[in-house]
Amino acid sequence: MQITKRQNIIISNTKTRDFLADAYYPETNEKLPLIIFVHGYKGYKDWGAWKLMAEKFAEAGFFFVKFNFSHNGTTIEDPKKFADLEAFGNNNYSKELSDLNVVIDHFIKNGKVDDQKIVLIGHSRGGGISIIKTCEDIRINGLITLASVDTLDRFPKNNAFENWKKEGVYYVENRRTKQQMPHYYQFFEDFKNDEHRFDVERSMEMAKAHVLIIHGTNDESVSMKNAEHLHILNPNSELYLIENANHTFGTKEPWEENNLSEDLNEVIEKSIEFINNKIVNE
Numbered sequence: 001m002q003i004t005k006r007q008n009i010i011i012s013n014t015k016t017r018d019f020l021a022d023a024y025y026p027e028t029n030e031k032l033p034l035i036i037f038v039h040g041y042k043g044y045k046d047w048g049a050w051k052l053m054a055e056k057f058a059e060a061g062f063f064f065v066k067f068n069f070s071h072n073g074t075t076i077e078d079p080k081k082f083a084d085l086e087a088f089g090n091n092n093y094s095k096e097l098s099d100l101n102v103v104i105d106h107f108i109k110n111g112k113v114d115d116q117k118i119v120l121i122g123h124s125r126g127g128g129i130s131i132i133k134t135c136e137d138i139r140i141n142g143l144i145t146l147a148s149v150d151t152l153d154r155f156p157k158n159n160a161f162e163n164w165k166k167e168g169v170y171y172v173e174n175r176r177t178k179q180q181m182p183h184y185y186q187f188f189e190d191f192k193n194d195e196h197r198f199d200v201e202r203s204m205e206m207a208k209a210h211v212l213i214i215h216g217t218n219d220e221s222v223s224m225k226n227a228e229h230l231h232i233l234n235p236n237s238e239l240y241l242i243e244n245a246n247h248t249f250g251t252k253e254p255w256e257e258n259n260l261s262e263d264l265n266e267v268i269e270k271s272i273e274f275i276n277n278k279i280v281n282e
Helices: 050-059 085-089 093-108 125-136 158-167 186-193 200-206 224-233 262-280
Strands: 003-011 019-026 032-038 063-067 113-123 142-146 169-173 180-184 210-216 238-242
Touching: 003 050, 003 093, 019 050, 019 093, 032 050, 032 093, 032 125, 032 262, 050 063, 050 262, 063 093, 085 180, 093 113, 093 125, 093 186, 113 125, 113 262, 125 142, 125 200, 142 262, 158 169, 180 186, 200 224, 210 224, 210 262, 224 238, 238 262
Parallel strands: 032 063, 032 113, 113 142, 142 210, 210 238
Antiparallel strands: 003 019, 019 063, 169 180
């Protein structure tokens, strides 16, 4: 099967700014389910083994899209580095949801896409964003969360919060690049201005799509309890735990191997089975 790979497609969002997306799909005359991967905090579309993941979904017969949020710190010229920390500092949940909506609008019009079969796959914070979008958008038929958070209220507390409010910025070191990544206070203000919308718990309870929750039991960044909580909120969802898997399912950046990690491969195979059973063949 021949797989088409269209990389670094420029997507324009008048409410944020231009950003990049990739599309992977098999050459066929059939309409394909649209799968959109939503990266998390300090993530980007070319991180680690996401390329291999995209290829595997395409080989399984899907139109797979991954993209960079407009304010994730990467640029159109340099999509694999945090070359624009000012943009990173000015990111917020409103911008991410706006970008995700533009991505759906862009690819749903593609002649190769079945617009009745749309699935979001969100990793980490991208899981929270995907849950909210699934609740808001009736076009979405399926939701798969990977190591997802169960709340977007993940801000500094107590003295750290007061200092953030006073200084207007706090910094988090990127362990891999050693960059000091800014978070401007506007991020919290944006959250508070639309707190009801950004309620992941409420959105999970109200989500009408088919839902699969995947989490590793050894996740060092987002506790497995987040997945269990999401499952309780939406009892019709399926909870799938991968024993001893970490937050990125055994992958890292850079990923120089030609094969997927065992855990990420299990994630993808489970996801493909879920999409086929619940959406393609229902």
